[in-house]
Each structure stands twice: as C-alpha cells, then as structure tokens.
Amino acid sequence: MPLDDALADSLDCVVEKVGNPAPRIYERLFQTHPHLKDLFVLDRDGAVRAEMIRLSFDALLDLEHEGHYARGLISTELTTHGNHGITPAQFAELFDIIRDVVREIVAERWQERHEQAWNRVLARVGDLVAAHRA
Numbered sequence: 633m634p635l636d637d638a639l640a641d642s643l644d645c646v647v648e649k650v651g652n653p654a655p656r657i658y659e660r661l662f663q664t665h666p667h668l669k670d671l672f673v674l675d676r677d678g679a680v681r682a683e684m685i686r687l688s689f690d691a692l693l694d695l696e697h698e699g700h701y702a703r704g705l706i707s708t709e710l711t712t713h714g715n716h717g718i719t720p721a722q723f724a725e726l727f728d729i730i731r732d733v734v735r736e737i738v739a740e741r742w743q744e745r746h747e748q749a750w751n752r753v754l755a756r757v758g759d760l761v762a763a764h765r766a
C-alpha cells in the first residue's frame with residue numbers, strides 16, 4: 633500500500649474496530665478542557681459535534697493530498713470559532729486529540745507509516761493555523 637494511504641488506512645481500522653470514534657474524541661477533549669463542554673449546551677442532539685468530527689476527518693484526508701479544501705475550511709472555521717472564543721491553539725489541539733484517540737484504537741495494528749502520515753498532516757494543520765494567525 634502506498635504511504636499516502638496510511639491515514640485512510642488508520643481511519644478504516646478505527647471504523648472496523650469501534651465504528652464512530654467521536655464519543656471518545658469528545659471525552660478526551662472535555663477531560664483536558666472541561667470548560668469547553670459548556671459551549672455545546674445548545675447542541676442537544678450532538679449534530680454539531682458529529683459534523684465537526686466529520687469535517688475534521690475530511691480536512692485531514694484532504695491534507696494528505698492537495699489540501700485545497702482543507703485550507704479553505706480551516707481558515708473559515710478558525711474565524712467562526714474565534715468568534716466563539718476558541719483559540720487557534722485549542723482548534724488545532726482537536727486534531728492532536730483525534731490522532732491520539734485513533735492511535736489508541738488502532739493499537740496493535742499501528743505502524744510507523746501511520747505515525748509518519750499523521751505527523752505529516754498535523755504539521756500541515758500547524759502551518760495553516762500559524763498562517764491564519766500571521
């Protein structure tokens with residue numbers, strides 16, 4: 633399998649093992665930043681939280697390739713989230729949390745090529761966040 637498919641491969645593995653990883657991702661986010669939970673009080677059915685994770689995965693997969701879609705999405709969402717008081721660092725941290733949770737779920741099937749693919753896309757997220765701040 634080419635290196636470029638490693639990210640998608642890790643996500644396929646997550647779906648196979650647990651289905652939807654979103655509950656674990658939010659559990660980790662709110663463990664680390666309990667006050668962020670209050671921001672979602674109006675999201676009673678969890679639709680916003682589900683959409684955030686879906687789009688975060690779309691952005692990550694896009695960043696493995698051309699990244700045009702991810703660039704626009706991340707820039708727009710950094711602005712809208714900034715209006716809710718979410719800092720660029722917190723925004724970027726969600727992607728780190730997603731990687732940590734994915735790595736834990738993939739567990740014994742996690743390989744060096746997964747680590748490298750995630751490092752690569754997370755560095756790109758970091759660059760986009762830094763460019764937005766500049």
Ligand code: HEM
Nearest residue numbers: 668671672680683684687688691709712713718722723726
């Ligand atoms: C710790 C990081 C984040 C927090 C605390 C957060 C929080 C929130 C909150 C409170 C809303 C609801 C806003 C409203 O109802 O007006 C929201 C909406 C949304 N979030 Fe996030 N978010 C985070 C990161 C992200 C990331 C990384 C993405 C995707 C790249 C994303 C994509 C979205 C989308 C698409 C919406 C729906 C509406 C909109 O565009 O604002 N969020 N987020």
